[in-house]
Amino acid sequence: MDRRNFVTSFAIAGAALSFAGVTxxxxxxxxxxxxxxxxLRGxxxxxxxxxxxxQRIEMTGYMAPPLKPEIDFFVLTKTPMATCPFCDDAADWPNDIVLxxxxxxxxxxxxxxxIRVEGTFDTGIKTDANTGFVSFVRLLDVSYRRL
Structure with a gap:
């Protein structure tokens, strides 16, 4: 059986199983x-x-502007922020953030x-060795997609 016939046979068998209630x-x-x-509060x-x-979780939010163009981290925020919170003293850094x-x-x-972000949820006060950022809530090994 050549490859094309095998693929067709496989697709037909899969459809038959699906029709039969096997998923x-x-x-x-x-x-x-x-x-x-x-x-809860505070x-x-x-x-x-x-x-x-x-655990791996998903969250929806906005990417705060990064400190530099090449990034391997970002701050996920509940609301959009037009300025980098670390570059403008007048900017209000939201209470709801996730590094x-x-x-x-x-x-x-x-x-x-x-954006919709997926990552491993991590909590507890930690200081990033490279940036000096102190965080209480983090997502690790993230991926994201635009909505």
């Missing part, structure tokens, strides 16, 4: 965490956020573009 396992749903559900994490520690780290360089997304 392939779907990708497990990744939990979603909203900014409004992250804290900086006290909600039970939902605490339960997500160490987001990638393992490879990232492409900056316009500050007003809504």
């Amino acid at each position: 392939t396992p779907a990708r497990a749903a990744v939990p979603d965490l909203r900014f409004r559900d992250m804290y 900086k006290e994490l909600s039970p939902q956020a605490i339960a997500l520690q160490g 987001s780290y990638a393992t490879t360089p990232l492409e900056f997304v316009r500050f007003s573009s809504l």
Whole structure:
């Protein structure tokens, strides 16, 4: 049987199994965490956020303008920010932020573009050795897509 016939036969068999009610396992749903559900009051994490520690999650927000063009991290914010919060003393840094780290360089997304981020949720006060940033909530090994 040549490759084309094999692929066609495989597709027909898959359709027959699907029709018969047999399905392939779907990708497990990744939990979603909203900014409004992250804290109870002040900086006290909600039970939902605490339960997500160490898990892959998704969040929706905006990428704050980076400090430099080549980035491997960004700050995910609840609302769009037109200026870099570290470059303008007058800028109001929002209470709802998540420091987001990638393992490879990232492409900056316009500050007003809504993005969906997936990463491993990490909490606790940590200081980044390279930047000196102090964070309480982080996403590690992130990927994102524009919405």
